[in-house]
Amino acid sequence: MADRPVPLAEKRLMDVKLGQLPSWLGTRDFTPNGLIGSVRRGYDRYYNKYINVKKGGIGGVAMILVGYVALSYLWEYDHIKHDRWRKYH
Amino acid sequence: MLSRLVLVSGSALKNSGSFGACVVQASRSLHSSSQSLAPVPPLPEKGGKVRHGIFPEELFTLLYPKTGVTGPYVLGTGLLLYLLSKEIYVINHETFAAASIGAVIIYGIKKFGPNVAAFADKLNEEKVAKAQEVKELAITSLAQAIEDEKKEQWRAEGRQMLFDAKRNNVAMLLEINYRERLHMVTNEVKKRLNYQVELQNMQRRMEQEHMVNWVEQNVIKSITPQQEKESIAKCISDLKALAKATQARATV
Numbered sequence: 147m148a149d150r151p152v153p154l155a156e157k158r159l160m161d162v163k164l165g166q167l168p169s170w171l172g173t174r175d176f177t178p179n180g181l182i183g184s185v186r187r188g189y190d191r192y193y194n195k196y197i198n199v200k201k202g203g204i205g206g207v208a209m210i211l212v213g214y215v216a217l218s219y220l221w222e223y224d225h226i227k228h229d230r231w232r233k234y235h
Numbered sequence: 236m237l238s239r240l241v242l243v244s245g246s247a248l249k250n251s252g253s254f255g256a257c258v259v260q261a262s263r264s265l266h267s268s269s270q271s272l273a274p275v276p277p278l279p280e281k282g283g284k285v286r287h288g289i290f291p292e293e294l295f296t297l298l299y300p301k302t303g304v305t306g307p308y309v310l311g312t313g314l315l316l317y318l319l320s321k322e323i324y325v326i327n328h329e330t331f332a333a334a335s336i337g338a339v340i341i342y343g344i345k346k347f348g349p350n351v352a353a354f355a356d357k358l359n360e361e362k363v364a365k366a367q368e369v370k371e372l373a374i375t376s377l378a379q380a381i382e383d384e385k386k387e388q389w390r391a392e393g394r395q396m397l398f399d400a401k402r403n404n405v406a407m408l409l410e411i412n413y414r415e416r417l418h419m420v421t422n423e424v425k426k427r428l429n430y431q432v433e434l435q436n437m438q439r440r441m442e443q444e445h446m447v448n449w450v451e452q453n454v455i456k457s458i459t460p461q462q463e464k465e466s467i468a469k470c471i472s473d474l475k476a477l478a479k480a481t482q483a484r485a486t487v
Contacts, residue, residue: 196282204344205285212289229327
């Protein structure tokens with residue numbers, strides 16, 4: 147389904163083959179501007195897919211909240227570790 | 236439907252509707268890309284599908300070829316058991332709190348979800364209707380302006396006829412004036428010529444009369460007194476003879 151060979155730098159992450167991953171990572175832009183740009187792009191994609199629609203559902207906001215819950219659990223894990231029921235698993 | 240509320244409340248804060256956000260998005264990409272994005276494409280009807288409210292449909296479609304319909308559920312169960320057994324997810328007082336809150340949230344969403352969705356949809360509809368009204372008004376007023384303009388053009392064409400009529404009038408006036416002057420000229424010339432003719436006539440008459448008078452006077456002067464006496468005597472004798480002749484005729 148390739149209409150023309152796309153250079154590696156322009157490929158999206160899902161289209162990159164496993165072996166090309168390190169070289170693909172090398173082409174990515176890790177400057178602060180680039181990071182902010184990628185965050186902005188990610189936000190735009192999520193927003194346009196789940197929220198900026200005529201009949202959006204609960205999913206758009208719920209996924210954000212679940213992600214927030216999971217992330218905050220992850221950050222608190224070192225503190226929650228002490229509530230474990232058994233010492234050896 | 237909560238995202239619909241997000242849109243509506245966000246619009247209330249930003250004082251611009253979802254179209255505003257969309258327009259902002261579009262304008263942002265307008266500035267960066269060279270293609271023109273007007274008219275702005277309409278919003279998609281439905282967002283990306285999400286199952287059970289938190290799992291995007293892409294996960295299910297990803298696993299479907301290999302594991303069928305139950306694949307993601309089995310994956311979920313296995314993950315859950317692993318997290319619980321290894322106590323990566325620890326059950327403590329917070330679990331209970333999270334469970335109760337989750338139950339309340341899910342109950343609330345199931346019960347009031349459609350109502351809130353309908354309300355947000357109604358708000359959106361009103362906004363769209365208002366914008367549509369403005370557009371309709373603008374279109375009708377512009378169409379009216381077009382009609383008026385066409386009428387004015389037709390009127391301007393009619394003015395040509397007016398000019399023609401006026402031109403005809405002026406030509407007629409000029410013609411009349413010209414003919415009047417012609418008549419005046421002929422009259423004046425005729426009068427002058429008549430005068431000359433009368434003058435000549437009078438001259439001839441005067442000469443005639445003068446000649447006659449002169450001849451008469453000369454003749455009278457030439458009659459001597461003796462001739463006058465002789466002519467008177469002759470007239471008397473003629474008269475006597477005539478009287479005798481008539482007397483004689485009367486008696487006979």
